[in-house]
Amino acid sequence: MAASPAHPSPGNHPHLPASPLHDLMYGHIYASALRAVVLHGIPDLLAGGPRSAVDLAARSRTQAGPLYRVLRLLAARGLFREDAGGTFALTEGSEALRAGVPNSRRAAVLLFTDVMYRRSAEGLTDTLHTGEPGFEAAYGAPFFEYLVAAPDAGRLFDTAISSLTDGVNAQVAGSYSFPDRGTVVDVAGGRGGLLREVLTRSPGLTGVLFERPETLADHLLDSGETAGRWRTEGGDLFAAVPEGGDLYLLKNILHDWPDADCLRILATVRRAMAPGTRLLVIDAVLPADGTPDPAVALDIVMLMMLRGRERTAAEFEGLLTRSGFRLRGIVPTPSLTSIVEAEAV
Template sequence: MSSATGEPSRPTDLFASSPLHDVMYGHIHSAALRAVAVHRIADHLAEGPRTAEELAARTATHGPSLHRILRLLAVRGLFREDERGAFGLTQEGQGLRTDLPDSRHPAVLMFTDPMFRRSADGLTDTLRTGRPGFTEAYGASFFEYLAKSPEDRATFDAGMATLSGPVDELVAQSYDFPPGSRVVDVAGGRGGLLRAILTRDPTLTGVLFDQPVTVAEHVLNGPGMSGRYEIEGGDFFVTVPAGGDFYVLKHILHDWNDEDVLRILGSVRRAATAGARLLVVDSVLPEPSAPHPGVEVDIVMLMILRGRERTAGEFEGLLARAGFRAERVLATPSLPSIVEAVAV
């Protein structure tokens, strides 16, 4: 047989990349992404491109298979292949390195974990029943399961910390708290957001409120923080600390259905005096539907919890029913917006 000549065939319109094509193969892309994250391939490209065989020798992986996976992810813009067949990291792919302060590696491991994959597989039944796929797959609610599974809890906590840390600073710089204000961070975790808020103005004071086991590991005892914060443990469905000028709920309401959101807001309203302000930090979906990363987060909520992302109108309605008047929505340089409301 003579040697091949000419150009290979090009994709026709039928097979060209399209929204349908990309979604159809989405699970393959995320599986490939998890594979290179688990084997920490990106860490071995920090000093420059390497061939798949060179990477395989360093990572105890199978070279030919690695080449094919990297080729796929190069098409998706995470790696680039040079003329000698060596792969390097693109700017977007740098987020897979574990040695960088803004690494997205823990978040990749979290969202591609079997917890999320099995929940996504259940969307077919969720569409029929309305129940989260996670509950059907694991026989428990998401947070009940994590409380009994330390390894999965660690995966979740690490992934969320990776995503939440940069958001805390961006949210804090997006709202001007009046000097001398007392800020109550409801379900504030270990206090990352409250620390970012208090750091910006030495006249501010705050209260970190969450489950006792959570606030026991708070991060507020840093320079310039002495005497400026209080720690309280409790259940926001029952009560929250009184006396705040501002109450903050960051990435809390989207975890819950409307009935539970009203219970949480009711606790805050009972604690807040008239005129106190509530800042709801969550994705605010556009109306009508338009591209927005919160739409994807909304499906994650559908998969694992009974919560949802909401539009500004939906927030306004819930706040009004709980005794708050929504006043404005502030954009931030990150995914969530700030819905500002006042207790009436």
């Protein structure tokens, strides 16, 4: 007997594809499911091959029923692969969630699904009224000040950002024609990952890593390829930066700050530079025509957490021109960031 049109058989149910609105409404559910499987080490348990939810539950000390349902949800988004027998396997996306693998995104997932990001996102309703970051309303302090006072959060942030930028450093260094000779000054360059990559690729260059002293204590420049070609200098990028460099780098710095502070930073850097010296501002560059771009989501993270923003090419040019620079061009990279090349005038 044929199934009634009002009650279609399970195999022929006319499901509608998920709409963008559906995905947005359920976004926090997907994020929470992702965090749960990462915290319970499920991607690492699947490293040796497919396993059933019952097996995974026994190994992770979780409940098989709830675990199966969460994995099924994430498999529907391509993060895992489920076969007809209910076993799950890694995909390219979940392979990157394992601990200790190259370009692991485990720490990044734990950072961006952390309660401090969730609470800041919940504050967007008030941010639209006040213009103030939701983070500051929730925690009573600017983001970076809070990280200093909360060591666990600070370590998570540093680990996650390092994991996200390790691959980017190679992509940036490989996308720009660095000179054969001279001194590169990496301003607020973190632990020095980008400078190390640049010096490794260009044996004739020397480098200066300029950062806060507490960050320099854990720098990454001690490697055989760069021996004798670098030094560190501690300080405040709003006060003064090392003079005499032939090329200056500002990677993922300007997007942390509003325009007024960016102008202060750029003015400080310009005072250290001779006319004709090059500056590379390495940040995401938003399309001006509304073309979809992943940096648009990063711009909302800036709105939630800090007082900075992502910018278009015209906005970068405006800041640079007002600070004594001339925009030379923009070099794309395979990563989210581009290289905005400027010259001191």
